[in-house]
Amino acid sequence: VESAHGPRNLVGASRAELTAVLAELNAPAYRISQVHHWLNRRLADSLEVMTDLPKGLRGALAERCIVADPDILEVRRSPDGTTKFAFACHDGAVIEAVSMPMAGRTTLCLSSQAGCVVGCVFCVTGVLGPGRNLTAGEIFGQYRAMVRSEKLLGQPLNVVFMGMGEPLLNLTAVGRATELLGETVSLRRITVSTSGIAEGLRRLAALPRRPNLAVSLNATTQEQRARLMPVAARWALDDLLAALRAFPLERGRRITIEYVLLAGLNDGEDDARRLPKLLGGIPVKVNLIPFNADTVLLPDFHAPTEETVNAFAAKLADAHLNVTVRWSRGQDVSAACGQLRGRMLAHRRRPGHRPASDT
């Protein structure tokens, strides 16, 4: 519930916050569950649709509260079914999210920040620079808006934090949003993807209920990683791998290792040889992501050929790694995860410098 700027928004409110709001109106306790159900299970977009609440209570709520998701600015549909949403937050921050229908299950990719301080050199969000943390309501609101728009309520869903931003630098809001997502999506179907943030990973490991973990490794030596992910690489590769080795996993679960393949930079035979050695002893599945090119914002990087990708994958499989390739979807709407936002800008630019960051 955010009350500093006008009416409180009930989207993203915890049960305790809903309790406080309804207590002010002297509503009986069971009304809390009703409102909670409408907001977080039915994904209601207004107070009016909460028809089992008395009109008087709805009116009183409407005087002090709103039910608002980020505004949909633009929806772009790709022939493969991938749909990219651009949203405007109340302060004008533009964020993006993607819906990707697959056989029997749709994956929704959410943003956690309105930019990213980590500054990976191959990532549009990183190149465009830092942006503020999103609130739990803004994160959950992307999900609510997409589920309503794509009519996905009740259908099997995956949720991945692979849009704009570094979720482990906004873990409080991501954790609260995950709780709310948990009302309609199993925690086993929610994945937080990180560039590797020491403090965030420690906090995540300590949570009683954790979503799945994906880690963007993207390199096989410290030096190479420091070139590609300068901020993330402040945490030494060996230390990151040690933390993954110690990360608590439930039985049968694995850590997803994401590896963006960049032609000539990290797609060589020596990389394919080193990667299984680095990952030895960690229960992982490797997801290879052929680079999604952007000739304007990322002119220095190129996608490897399909042949190179397949050869790389085959070498990992030979070394007994569980490996999949994430062939890009929705390329025509630039919907690839981690490639969001760039095409929304009226004046595309390369920033002269990247502000110093503190992780």
Ligand code: SAH
């Ligand atoms: N900040 C988090 C989550 C968002 S990025 C993280 O880095 O993990 C999600 C994924 O997209 C990361 O694995 C990232 O390496 C990848 N990615 C970023 N830019 C990309 C691009 N241009 N092509 C392919 N994958 C990209």
Ligand code: SF4
């Ligand atoms: Fe941030 Fe992830 Fe992009 Fe790196 S890849 S800049 S951590 S969003």
